[in-house]
Amino acid sequence: MVKTNKKVSKIMVISIIALITSGALLFLLMIPAHGQAANQKNILVISKGNDKTIIQRLRIDTDNFNISVVADTEPLNSIGSWIDSVIIIDALLDSTKQNLLSNFVDGGGSVVILMGQNLFNNATLLGKLELINNTLFEAEKKINQEQSLFVIANTNHPISKNMDWNSAPSMKIDNMTYIPIESLNASVERIIDTYPISKNLEINANRRPVLLEKAKGSGNIILFTGWLEEGANLDFKLWPYFNYLLYTMIFESLNLTFQTYSAWPYSPVPHLIEQIILLIVVIVLAILAVALFVVMKRKSSTEMDRATIEALKQQAEEEERKRLKEVEDLQKKLDEHVDLKDDWEVIGIHRQLGGFLFTLFMALLLIIPQLLISNFIMPQIIQPYPQAAGWYYYAYNIFQVAWLIFDFGTSFALAKFFSQYRGDNPEKAIHYIQIFVWWQLFTGLAQITIFAFIGSIVFPQIQFAAHMSWIFITFSLVQYPGFFLVFMFTFQGLQRTDLHLITYVLWEVFWLLIGQMVFCYLGRMWGAANPIFGEALGAGIGYALARYFDYWMTFLFSMYLFKKQGYSPKTVFRTDFSKEEFKESITFGSKLAFGSSFVQIGWFIQIVITSMFIANYSNELGYFNLAWNVGLIVMIVALYGNSLLGAFSESYSHGKTSLTKLYIYQGFRWGNYFAFFLISVIFAIGAKFIVGAAGPEYGTPAVRFLIPLLIFNGFGVYSWIGDAIFTGTGKTTLLALIWILEFVIRAVLLIVLVMWLKDMIAVIYAYIPAVFAKGVVLWVVVKYKITDYKLYPFKSFLTPFLAAIGNYLVLSFFGDLIWTIELGDKILNTAIIFVIGIFLFMYFFAFLDGLFGGYDDNSLKEFERAANLTKGRFGVFPKTLYKAAKVGSKISPFHNKFKIDIYEEAMQEAYELTLEKKVLKI
Numbered sequence: 001m002v003k004t005n006k007k008v009s010k011i012m013v014i015s016i017i018a019l020i021t022s023g024a025l026l027f028l029l030m031i032p033a034h035g036q037a038a039n040q041k042n043i044l045v046i047s048k049g050n051d052k053t054i055i056q057r058l059r060i061d062t063d064n065f066n067i068s069v070v071a072d073t074e075p076l077n078s079i080g081s082w083i084d085s086v087i088i089i090d091a092l093l094d095s096t097k098q099n100l101l102s103n104f105v106d107g108g109g110s111v112v113i114l115m116g117q118n119l120f121n122n123a124t125l126l127g128k129l130e131l132i133n134n135t136l137f138e139a140e141k142k143i144n145q146e147q148s149l150f151v152i153a154n155t156n157h158p159i160s161k162n163m164d165w166n167s168a169p170s171m172k173i174d175n176m177t178y179i180p181i182e183s184l185n186a187s188v189e190r191i192i193d194t195y196p197i198s199k200n201l202e203i204n205a206n207r208r209p210v211l212l213e214k215a216k217g218s219g220n221i222i223l224f225t226g227w228l229e230e231g232a233n234l235d236f237k238l239w240p241y242f243n244y245l246l247y248t249m250i251f252e253s254l255n256l257t258f259q260t261y262s263a264w265p266y267s268p269v270p271h272l273i274e275q276i277i278l279l280i281v282v283i284v285l286a287i288l289a290v291a292l293f294v295v296m297k298r299k300s301s302t303e304m305d306r307a308t309i310e311a312l313k314q315q316a317e318e319e320e321r322k323r324l325k326e327v328e329d330l331q332k333k334l335d336e337h338v339d340l341k342d343d344w345e346v347i348g349i350h351r352q353l354g355g356f357l358f359t360l361f362m363a364l365l366l367i368i369p370q371l372l373i374s375n376f377i378m379p380q381i382i383q384p385y386p387q388a389a390g391w392y393y394y395a396y397n398i399f400q401v402a403w404l405i406f407d408f409g410t411s412f413a414l415a416k417f418f419s420q421y422r423g424d425n426p427e428k429a430i431h432y433i434q435i436f437v438w439w440q441l442f443t444g445l446a447q448i449t450i451f452a453f454i455g456s457i458v459f460p461q462i463q464f465a466a467h468m469s470w471i472f473i474t475f476s477l478v479q480y481p482g483f484f485l486v487f488m489f490t491f492q493g494l495q496r497t498d499l500h501l502i503t504y505v506l507w508e509v510f511w512l513l514i515g516q517m518v519f520c521y522l523g524r525m526w527g528a529a530n531p532i533f534g535e536a537l538g539a540g541i542g543y544a545l546a547r548y549f550d551y552w553m554t555f556l557f558s559m560y561l562f563k564k565q566g567y568s569p570k571t572v573f574r575t576d577f578s579k580e581e582f583k584e585s586i587t588f589g590s591k592l593a594f595g596s597s598f599v600q601i602g603w604f605i606q607i608v609i610t611s612m613f614i615a616n617y618s619n620e621l622g623y624f625n626l627a628w629n630v631g632l633i634v635m636i637v638a639l640y641g642n643s644l645l646g647a648f649s650e651s652y653s654h655g656k657t658s659l660t661k662l663y664i665y666q667g668f669r670w671g672n673y674f675a676f677f678l679i680s681v682i683f684a685i686g687a688k689f690i691v692g693a694a695g696p697e698y699g700t701p702a703v704r705f706l707i708p709l710l711i712f713n714g715f716g717v718y719s720w721i722g723d724a725i726f727t728g729t730g731k732t733t734l735l736a737l738i739w740i741l742e743f744v745i746r747a748v749l750l751i752v753l754v755m756w757l758k759d760m761i762a763v764i765y766a767y768i769p770a771v772f773a774k775g776v777v778l779w780v781v782v783k784y785k786i787t788d789y790k791l792y793p794f795k796s797f798l799t800p801f802l803a804a805i806g807n808y809l810v811l812s813f814f815g816d817l818i819w820t821i822e823l824g825d826k827i828l829n830t831a832i833i834f835v836i837g838i839f840l841f842m843y844f845f846a847f848l849d850g851l852f853g854g855y856d857d858n859s860l861k862e863f864e865r866a867a868n869l870t871k872g873r874f875g876v877f878p879k880t881l882y883k884a885a886k887v888g889s890k891i892s893p894f895h896n897k898f899k900i901d902i903y904e905e906a907m908q909e910a911y912e913l914t915l916e917k918k919v920l921k922i
Helices: 002-023 052-058 095-106 117-121 124-128 134-140 242-253 272-299 306-335 349-382 386-407 410-421 426-461 466-479 486-493 497-529 534-564 569-573 579-613 617-643 645-653 657-694 696-703 706-728 732-757 761-786 793-819 826-851 857-869 873-890 903-917
Strands: 041-047 065-071 085-089 110-114 148-152 189-196 208-216 219-224
Touching: 041 052, 052 065, 052 085, 052 242, 085 095, 085 242, 095 110, 095 124, 095 208, 095 219, 110 242, 124 134, 148 208, 208 242, 219 242, 272 426, 272 569, 306 426, 349 497, 349 617, 349 645, 349 657, 349 696, 349 826, 349 857, 349 873, 386 426, 386 466, 386 534, 386 579, 386 617, 410 426, 410 486, 410 579, 426 466, 426 486, 426 569, 426 579, 466 534, 486 497, 486 534, 486 569, 497 534, 534 569, 579 617, 579 732, 617 645, 617 657, 617 696, 617 706, 645 657, 645 706, 645 903, 657 696, 657 706, 657 793, 657 826, 657 903, 706 732, 706 761, 732 761, 793 826, 826 873, 857 873, 857 903
Parallel strands: 041 065, 041 085, 085 110, 110 219
Antiparallel strands: 148 189, 189 208, 208 219
C-alpha cells in the first residue's frame, strides 16, 4: 500500500505543479509592461466634477500624457503655450473661456470634447468652435430614445481601422446627443455614426454622428456625442477599447500618428514580455508532460495493479450473476405458466419512459439552482455585463471546434472498448483508458502551444478579436493536461450510470456554476483595481478560469469516486497499450467525431459572421445565451430520445417490425407531450422569468430571442428522436449525411440573414429552417430505409397540442396575477411563477391531455407501469402525474376512440424478444 501511495503521489505532484504553473501566473502575466518614456503631451482637463472614471483612464498612459485637471467653475485666464491639448468633459464654459479655447485651437492647439447633459442644454461652445450651427441645432436637437448601435462612417480613418466597433456596447437610452446632420458645419468629418437598435434594416436613413473631427485654424477638434459622466454608458466605458479610444482621440486631435491597439503598451493584450513568459510556460508544461510520460513508462515495466484487475473481474462476474438470476426467475415463471405480458421484465416502452420520468424530475430540480445562478445571481450580483458573458461564449464556441478535432473521438473509443473488454480481458480494457489519457495530454499540449501563439501574437493583430486575447489564452488552459474527464468516461464504460451521471452533472452544472460565481467576481474585482482591463474584461477572464476550475474539480472528485470503487488511478496513467490498440481506438473514434464536427463548425461560422456584421455583438451574444439557457429546458426531451437508442437497437436488430413502429410512435407521442408542455410554460412565463431574474436592463433585450428559440426547439424534438433511430439501427452514415445537409442549410442561411438583417436574431432564423429541413428529410429516410412507421396524429400531435394551449392560457392568467402582487423585489414573484409553472402545471397538463383523449386503456396502463418503475423519493412525482392523466381520461369523451392498432402485435414481439434475449441465452 505504501508503494501504491508513492506512485499515486507522483502523479498528483506533477498534476498540481501543472495546475500552479499554468494557472497561478496568469493574472501576473496580464499586467502590460510600460513602454519607453516618450515626449509627454501636457493635457489640460476641464472637468465638471462628475467624471472620475474618465480622468482615471486618461492617467493610465503616463508615457504619453501629463494630466492637469481644473474644474469648470475655476477661473481660466489663459491657456499656456506648454498645453498641447485641452479635454472638455461636458463642462459649461462662459464666453471668456470659449474665446480662449477658440484662439487656442486657431493657434495650433487641439481640443477633445466629450458631451453630456450640460452641453446638450447649452451647446454654445460647439457653435463657437464652428462645429455646429446653434440655431439649427437648438431647433431639432434630441436625446436618443432607444439604445444606439455604432456604425463606421469613414472606413479609412485610423480610429475606425484600429478598433472593433462592432464589439462596442450600445449607447444607452437618454445617454447620447443626437446632433441634427443639417446643423453640422460642412467641414466637419464624421468618423463613427450610430443608429437606433430597431433600425437595422434602415441604417443609412437613421444614422447620427457620434465621433466627429474638424480642423479649425492651425488646430484640430474631436467631438464625441455620447455621454460619459459617472453612471452613464457604463458598459461602453468598460469596453476593452475604451482606454485606447481616449488615447487615439487625443493623438488624432494633435494630428499625430498613434500606435496600433496591439502596440500600445496600455492595451489589455499580451505584449513582448508577456509573450516571452507564455512561451516559457508552454515549455515548462511540455517538460512536465514528458516527465510524466517518462515516469509512467518506467512504472509500466512492472506488473499492473492486481487489485484493480480483480475488482473489474468481480464487477463483471456480479453483473453476470444478476443476469443469470433474472433468467432463472423468468424461466421459473414460464414453467409455472405465469402470463408474462404484464411482467416488469418484459421489454417495452415502459422501461425507457420510466427511466426518463426519473431523469426528467431530477433534471427539473437541478435546473432550478442552475437558472437561479445563471439568470439571477450572475447578471444581478456577480457580473452585470452582458459583453463579458458574450466574450466567454465566443471563446467557448471557437474551442469547441478545436476540442472536437483534437479529441479524434478517443472519448467514444474509451467508453466503447473498455465496456467491450472489461469482463473477459480487464487488462486490455484498461489500455483504452491509457490511450485516452496520453492522447489527451500530448494533443492538449499541442493545443495550448497553438492557442497560446494565436492568442498572444495573432489575435492582437486581428481587429475583431484583439480585445479577447487574454480570454482566449486563459481558456486554452482547459486543454492541459486534457485528461480531466477520463474517469467520467470510464464510468460510462463500466456502465455505472449513477457515477457517470453524478460526475457529468457536477461537471456541467455544479462545479461550473460555483467557479463562475467565484472567479467572475474575483475577476471583476481584479479588473476594477486594474483599469487597463476593467471590470467587464476581468469578469470575462474569470469565466475562462471558472471552466479551468470546473475541469480540475471534476477530475479530482471523479478520481476519488474511482478509487472508492476499489480501482487504482495509477493504472490509467501507465503506457501498456499496443500500436494496434492505439490504431483501433483512433480509427473507431474518428468516424463518430466526423459527423458531429459539423455542428461545432456551424457554431464557429456563427461566431465569426456575427462578430463581423452585428453591432454590439458581445452584448448581443450575452443576451442570446441568457434566453438560450431558459429555452434549454426544452432540450431535456433530448434525454428521452437518447433513452430510446437501446430500444431501437434491440427491436430493429432482431427483426421486430411492429415493436420498432410502436417505439417510433411512442417517440413522437412522449417527445411531443413533454416538449409541448415545456414550450407552453416558457411561452406563458418565460419573458417574466428572464426580466424578473436578470433585471430589466439585462433581461429585456434577451426576451426577443425567446419565441424563435422555442420554435427551434419545437422542431428539434423530431431531430433528437430521429437521431436516436439512426444511431440505434446502425444507420450512422446516413445520419452523418443528414447532419451535413442541416449544416449546409444553416451555414448558408446564417451568412445571408446575418449580412442582411445585421441582427443576432438572424442566427435563430437560420436555425429554424435548417432543423425543419433536417427533420423532414430524416423522417422520409426512416420511412423508406428503416421501417414504414405510423404516426397516429391524434394522440401524437393533437392532444398534447390542445393541452399545451389550455396550459398556456391558464398559466398566463395566473402568471399575470402573481406578477402584479407586491412582494418587494420581482425575483420573488419570478420564483413563485416558475415553480408553479413547471411543477404544478405539469399535472394540469397531464389532466388536459387525458381529457382530450391522449390515452386508451393500453397506453394508460403503460404509463402506470412506467410511473411505478421510479422508486425512491422521486417516485411520487411520476405516480401523481399518472393519476392526473387517469382522472382526465375517465371523464374524456375521446378515451379509447383512437386506439393504437399495432399495440397488441408489438407487445407480442416484445414478449418474444424478452424470451430470446434472456431465456435462450442460458
